[in-house]
Amino acid sequence: MKAVRFNQFGGPEVLGIVDLPDPHPGPGQVRIAVRAAGVNPSDWKKRKGLMDRELPQMLGHEAAGVVDELGEGVADVAVGDRVFGFSGEGAAQAELAVLDHYAPIPASLDFPGAAALPAAIETATRALDQLGVGSGSTLLINGASGSVGSAAVQLAVVRGTRVIGTASPANHEYLRSLGAEPVAYGSGLVGRVRVLAPDGVDEALDVAGSGVLPELIELTGGTEHVVTVADFAGAQRYGVTFSRGDAGRAVHVLAEIGELIEAGRFSLPVAQTFPLAEIAEAHRVSEDGHVRGKLVLLVG
Structure with missing residues (x-):
């Protein structure tokens, strides 16, 4: 072959x-x-x-x-x-x-x-599971418009979660179409998120690895509410969980995603x-x- x-x-x-x-x-x-x-x-x-x-x-x-x-x-x-x-x-x-x-x-x-599908939906589901994301909570996703980020947005929305997602302005309408509330990334992120969620957010997922873990910790109130899939060095520095597959993969999502796709609730x-x-x-x-x-x- x-x-x-x-x-x-x-x-x-x-x-x-x-x-x-x-x-x-x-x-x-x-x-x-x-x-x-x-x-x-x-x-x-x-x-x-x-x-x-x-x-x-x-x-x-x-x-x-x-x-x-x-x-x-x-x-x-x-x-x-x-x-x-x-x-x-x-x-x-x-x-x-x-x-x-x-x-x-x-x-x-x-x-x-x-x-x-497989890598994006498994990575997103594993991180959401580790954060305990569920109905009624507010989740911030840093880097929400890429494949893993957009998968995480949709899978969190299915769980009944309010999602705020960072992306460049060109991708804000796309995030809205997935069910997220978009904010621009970069300097001043904490202030922009607090306009939408004055008391901060319940959990934060870093998909972009753009050096914003301190801001995510501030917005969630603690390192235990933050997971990154992209910033290994930052996770070690700030005491945040770095999600990786060798700690247990969320392969259950392979069998679950078809129903969501056929119902029009998920697309990648x-x-x-x-x-x-x-x-x-x-x-x-x-x-x-x-x-x-x-x-x-x-x-x-």
Whole structure:
């Protein structure tokens, strides 16, 4: 099979498409013929050597496609079914991928739309669960217009939460369409939020990693009410929870999201698609950081 791999750390030019042996599923896993795979900021961070240090590396944590091989004990899907989910090996940007966690693709979604979901909805749900976000509370999301942020907005609204979201003015109408009250990010954030919530907010989620943890702590009244998914150094400095998947992933959302999508209560736009061969360009666009919605590779 053809797959994305890099043999040294560096810029997008180190990425290559190589021929590798076909993978096979273990117990409880399925293999899919990949039709689309999501691109995430963690991909270019790995490529630059900012995360895992082993070489060579493959890429891709999420994919959608058609089941073509079942692992031992799998009885909830059949060969030929459309599914989306997670590659535990981080090797989903390939013609074939083994999925550890998966769910049927909602009927109204195509493969790119399904591939856009897993990382964003899992990250958002995990953070909301850690914060205990629920009905009647007010949540501030810093960086609310990206894929994880917009997922968190919608999933919090479903829980009955009031959401205030930071974004550039160009994205304020988009946030309103998702059910959030927008505010501009940058200097003076605390004052702008207090105009909407004079007594502060109950919880805050930092998706942008833009150095605002002190302001979020001030607005919530304590570090225990703040979670970041993007600022590891800041979390250590200020005593805030940094949410990461190795502490327990919210994979339950894979099976739950379809009902919300079919009811018109959740959507995650695909911002741009790229053929697998244009993986380097996908990294350049992702690293630029000005994407509303998800970047997706088209495979097969």
